[in-house]
Amino acid sequence: MTTTPAHSDPARSDPESSGGASTERLTFWEEATRWTLSVDHKKLGLMYIAAGLVFFLIGGVEAAFMRLQLMKADAGIIDPETFNQLFTMHGTTMVFLVGMPILLGFGNYLIPLMVGARDMAFPRLNAFGFWLFIFGGILLYFSYIGSQGLYGAPSAPDVGWFAYAPLTSRTFSRGNSTDYWILGILVSGFGSMTTAINFIATILCMRCPGMKLMRMPMIAWMMLVVAGLVLVAIPVLTAAQAMLLLDRSLGAHFFDPETQGSAVLWQHLFWFFGHPEVYILILPAFGFVSEILPVFSRKAIFGYSLMVAATVGIGFIALGVWAHHMFVIGMGPVLDSFFAAATFLISVPTGIKIFNWIGTMWGGRLRFATPMLFVTGFIAMFVIGGLTGIMLATVPMDWQLSDSYFVVGHFHYVLFGGTVFGIFGAIFYWFPKATGRMLDDKLGKWTFWLLFIGFTLTFMPMHVSGVLGMPRRVYTYEADRGFELWNMISTIGVPVQMAGILVFLWNVVRSLRKGEIAGNDPWDAWTLEWATTSPPPEWNFDRVPTVTSARPLWDLKNPEDPDAHYE
Amino acid sequence: MRVKPKLQLLGLVLAAIAFAATNTDSFAALQSAPLEVCDSSIPPTEGAGVTGIFSPNSATTREIRDLSYLVFAICAAIFVVVQGFLVVAIVRGVKAARAAKRDPAGSSREPVQIYGSVPIEVAWTVIPVIIVFVLGMVTIRTIRNIDLTNPPDGALEVTVIGHQWWWEYRYEADARDGITRTIITANELHVPIGRPVWLRLESADVIHSFWVPRLAGKMDLIPGHSNAMWFTAETPGLYLGQCAEYCGTQHAHMLLRVYAEDSAQFDAWRAAQSKPAVEDATVAKGRAVFTQYACMNCHTIAGTSDGMFGPNLTHLASRDTIGSGFIDLTRANLRQWIADPDTMKAGCNMPSLKLADDELDAVTDYLMTLK
Numbered sequence: 001m002t003t004t005p006a007h008s009d010p011a012r013s014d015p016e017s018s019g020g021a022s023t024e025r026l027t028f029w030e031e032a033t034r035w036t037l038s039v040d041h042k043k044l045g046l047m048y049i050a051a052g053l054v055f056f057l058i059g060g061v062e063a064a065f066m067r068l069q070l071m072k073a074d075a076g077i078i079d080p081e082t083f084n085q086l087f088t089m090h091g092t093t094m095v096f097l098v099g100m101p102i103l104l105g106f107g108n109y110l111i112p113l114m115v116g117a118r119d120m121a122f123p124r125l126n127a128f129g130f131w132l133f134i135f136g137g138i139l140l141y142f143s144y145i146g147s148q149g150l151y152g153a154p155s156a157p158d159v160g161w162f163a164y165a166p167l168t169s170r171t172f173s174r175g176n177s178t179d180y181w182i183l184g185i186l187v188s189g190f191g192s193m194t195t196a197i198n199f200i201a202t203i204l205c206m207r208c209p210g211m212k213l214m215r216m217p218m219i220a221w222m223m224l225v226v227a228g229l230v231l232v233a234i235p236v237l238t239a240a241q242a243m244l245l246l247d248r249s250l251g252a253h254f255f256d257p258e259t260q261g262s263a264v265l266w267q268h269l270f271w272f273f274g275h276p277e278v279y280i281l282i283l284p285a286f287g288f289v290s291e292i293l294p295v296f297s298r299k300a301i302f303g304y305s306l307m308v309a310a311t312v313g314i315g316f317i318a319l320g321v322w323a324h325h326m327f328v329i330g331m332g333p334v335l336d337s338f339f340a341a342a343t344f345l346i347s348v349p350t351g352i353k354i355f356n357w358i359g360t361m362w363g364g365r366l367r368f369a370t371p372m373l374f375v376t377g378f379i380a381m382f383v384i385g386g387l388t389g390i391m392l393a394t395v396p397m398d399w400q401l402s403d404s405y406f407v408v409g410h411f412h413y414v415l416f417g418g419t420v421f422g423i424f425g426a427i428f429y430w431f432p433k434a435t436g437r438m439l440d441d442k443l444g445k446w447t448f449w450l451l452f453i454g455f456t457l458t459f460m461p462m463h464v465s466g467v468l469g470m471p472r473r474v475y476t477y478e479a480d481r482g483f484e485l486w487n488m489i490s491t492i493g494v495p496v497q498m499a500g501i502l503v504f505l506w507n508v509v510r511s512l513r514k515g516e517i518a519g520n521d522p523w524d525a526w527t528l529e530w531a532t533t534s535p536p537p538e539w540n541f542d543r544v545p546t547v548t549s550a551r552p553l554w555d556l557k558n559p560e561d562p563d564a565h566y567e
Numbered sequence: 568m569r570v571k572p573k574l575q576l577l578g579l580v581l582a583a584i585a586f587a588a589t590n591t592d593s594f595a596a597l598q599s600a601p602l603e604v605c606d607s608s609i610p611p612t613e614g615a616g617v618t619g620i621f622s623p624n625s626a627t628t629r630e631i632r633d634l635s636y637l638v639f640a641i642c643a644a645i646f647v648v649v650q651g652f653l654v655v656a657i658v659r660g661v662k663a664a665r666a667a668k669r670d671p672a673g674s675s676r677e678p679v680q681i682y683g684s685v686p687i688e689v690a691w692t693v694i695p696v697i698i699v700f701v702l703g704m705v706t707i708r709t710i711r712n713i714d715l716t717n718p719p720d721g722a723l724e725v726t727v728i729g730h731q732w733w734w735e736y737r738y739e740a741d742a743r744d745g746i747t748r749t750i751i752t753a754n755e756l757h758v759p760i761g762r763p764v765w766l767r768l769e770s771a772d773v774i775h776s777f778w779v780p781r782l783a784g785k786m787d788l789i790p791g792h793s794n795a796m797w798f799t800a801e802t803p804g805l806y807l808g809q810c811a812e813y814c815g816t817q818h819a820h821m822l823l824r825v826y827a828e829d830s831a832q833f834d835a836w837r838a839a840q841s842k843p844a845v846e847d848a849t850v851a852k853g854r855a856v857f858t859q860y861a862c863m864n865c866h867t868i869a870g871t872s873d874g875m876f877g878p879n880l881t882h883l884a885s886r887d888t889i890g891s892g893f894i895d896l897t898r899a900n901l902r903q904w905i906a907d908p909d910t911m912k913a914g915c916n917m918p919s920l921k922l923a924d925d926e927l928d929a930v931t932d933y934l935m936t937l938k
Contacts, residue, residue: 080816080913160813166790167773167815172731257791263774264792297660303683306692328776328811329787330768330794332716337707344699344706348692355691356683358652365667365678366660376657383649387642394638394702396631396709399784400620403776403811469618469780471811474819478893480616481807558677566682 039123040538041108044130046434048105049427051134052098058141059093060501062086064494067458071491073479083475084158088181089140091161095277096185097137099415102423103284104195107223109434111199113529113536114217116208116545121201122194129194136188143180157181160473162274163244165255165266170248179248182241189234189241196230199223208528210547214308215567217527217550218301219287221308225315226283229276232319237273240266264329271322279318281415282382283311285422286353289375292429293357295525296372297364300563303356304550310349310356317346327398336395343393350386354379369523370444374425377452381417385410388463403473406466412459424451424504431508432522436534437515443507450500457493461486526551617781618807624781624827625798627713631784634709641698715786715796722765722797723758729768729775729788729810731916732817733878733891738837750840751867753878754891757826759833760800768794773815779808779825787812800827809892816914822892836885844869844881845936853933856926865917868937877917883937890915902931 026034035043066086069078078086108126112119120126143156153175159168168178203224207216244266246252253259255266294301301307323331323339331339357379366372388410392398401407424447431439465486470477477483521530530553532541549555549563623629663678718724728735738750758764768777770788778785783798800806810821828836854871857863863872869881883889889896889904890912904911906927907919922930 080819084813084816084818158816164774164813167813172773172815257789260791262791263789298677300680300682302681303688306683306688328785329789330715330792333707333710333714336710340706340710341703344703347699348695351695352688352692354649356688358649358656359681359683359687361653361656361660363663363678363681364656364660365664366657367664368661376653379653380650383646383653387646390642390699390702391635391638394634394706396706396713396784397635397638399786400628400631400635400780402785403778403813467620469620469778469808471778471809471818473813474809476819478616478807478822481618482616561680563680563682566680 039127041112041120045105045109048101052102055097059090062090067491067494070487074476080475085156088157099281116528117206118540120198125194126198129191132191133188136184140184143177147177165263182245186241189238196227199227208544215550218290222283222287225311226280229280233273233276240269271325275322276318281419285419288422288426292371292375296367297361299364302359310352313349327395328402340395371425371429373448374421378421385413404466405462405470408472409459409462432518433534438518439511447500447504454493454496458490461489526554620780624801718765719763722763724765726767729770731772731815732821751879755824755886757836759830760827763797763799765797774812775810775814776812778811779806781806785811820893824892847936850933853929856930860920
């Protein structure tokens, strides 16, 4: 094997041998039936990602409307109730219907291929989980048309994505839009749990011969930890939502302060889910970076075992930091100090990851194709999100900055600059594997730079408006506070981002039909998914591979200097 | 697949500049001008739109600001080091890739594989541990210094009750100050300078959060869960803020106004507020409208009505604003507000009573006399 970029090597491009793609032409309905009834982890993974991208567009449009309203003080474009619905639906959509399904979709697609298995451990359960997610998402959005209640009741949930009690009680949230929020997320939550069980079973039980735990691709480690977090965190949310449903429908009093229920209890339950959720959303993206960065630096990942340890460490500490979302509820100095310390602690393993990535790039030969651009952007942006996180963990600073626009800036640096950039890197990286065709690199770079510039324009000024005292979740603000300039800049970033997304969509549509044929291994990569055809056959591998190191294809390509020698 | 390191660098430089904008110095510059406006003795109702956290006017917020400077500085240093290494790694990596491309023998070989290095990895584990240890200690020290849990000696006690979407303030009877009855007012908090103010925070409905950035960090008002906070304002002036916890439709218009006054002014204000409502025979018709319609069910005017659901109006006309701080109290505004509050504050809980024009005029005139 050579080490030249293989996608430019026509000898490798052999569409006839692309296993899964059969030559017969199916009608639309035959094709749709095939996808709907499929239990193939690859089809399910792609459907997860596609559905997630559709919700991403919806959530993005919601955000654009909000930015339009906040462009200047008292813009009067969107009325307060609609605005409150927009940020509730935007947050809920982006977390539960975009972040989780896309990341779990990648896990679905990649895990069996990367650990050398023929499918997930429980394919039917896998399909069940996917359809629960779809159903949950549709249920949530059905509230816009199906939710009817008393006069003046909102048509869509307007309680915020963290739905603090007692704003969610029957008294303050009339009609049934909040019930749609509860049920939609509860249903898709069960889907996430089944997927997590599948991930754990597949990773622990179905690795190919020779793939010891410490030879797994980093992404498998990340997904294993994510699955563990899902199994611990989501049931807590599900239970809390069930309690809320009882409160609302059957007159229970869990969160009702009038009858000795506790509004603070909801916050504890929600954030006990909510903080691990942040790591559920970022760890898979860490996985993308850890796979893409080495290939485009032409070096092994730096400090594999420390990376694994850091991942597992993050997984454990992530379960003990939830109350740093609650420094302003008056927990008292002892709890404040504990949760501040725990939060500072989690920056250590997170820092290790960033250093190890830079260590991976150090001394490499960098090739800035689109996936590499996105993961490099990820590192640069995530560092900023991490540092503003440290500021928010500094409790007295949090007393000032909590619930201000500074927080909005902070978590968008983590979830957009981090997770979304990671997802785009992953899409550009694995698109050729899934479809057999490359995405266009030039258009990809346009997407990156438009998104990067638009993102910075939109979210950097939010730190400033937050420091100037602008609270989040306001549909308008006072003109005399110095917020206007920063909000205007934020809004200007929106069309730039939208242009980036449009270029990306055009790229996908065009490349699906006319993209360069990819071949099996366009990036000259080292993990098992590149050893099979693009797209892979339903059974993934003709023969189950046997591996001798963490980079099985490196060993094949460099028989004179295999990784196995260094383990 | 040509690499564009210059663009890369440009991006990182842009990010760095943007980050610098959030840094302390530029904030100090941003804030210094309005800060002076407040320090000079402009009447408290004008200007003073400043709500930034870097313009403190109390010992606690000054301590938070100083801590923030330290944390900003540490984070800026980490930022420079990490992004610096990233940039160097990119530049070197791109150069190495170009060199390999030029060299036909080299291009087929991969770069030297380095799988890790225990000393280096230990270093970048231990150094962050030290940094976060320092940060943790400083944070805990500041938490203990500020000590929100105990009221300082001689503090003025005020109970703050959050409502959708306005603030109720109760100054308890205070024998030391010769105040014999509870003063209940709304939306405009008056405090003396140089004396600690101890706020008991409660909520009548959902969670709200009291945030006047120049005087104190925020603290939530949670139904069924008593919270407290305190601050000591240093210079006279108007300090603005607003509810910082999403509390429903009009969360955005639940503004806070804190008037810090010297003790003579404050005492005068308190003495005026503890008087019964003004009785003016020329507006008897307006008073009749107020008592004949549902106004009195929700609003208290001492000696006239005792509704508890809306703001206490006994001394309404002594305030600068209505609608929780975002509408100037003028006769025209008040009339429009009474006619249909929804046109000014969509979704607010006060209904339009569909009064006739002459009733509106009468009740507005009556309310405007309640100094």
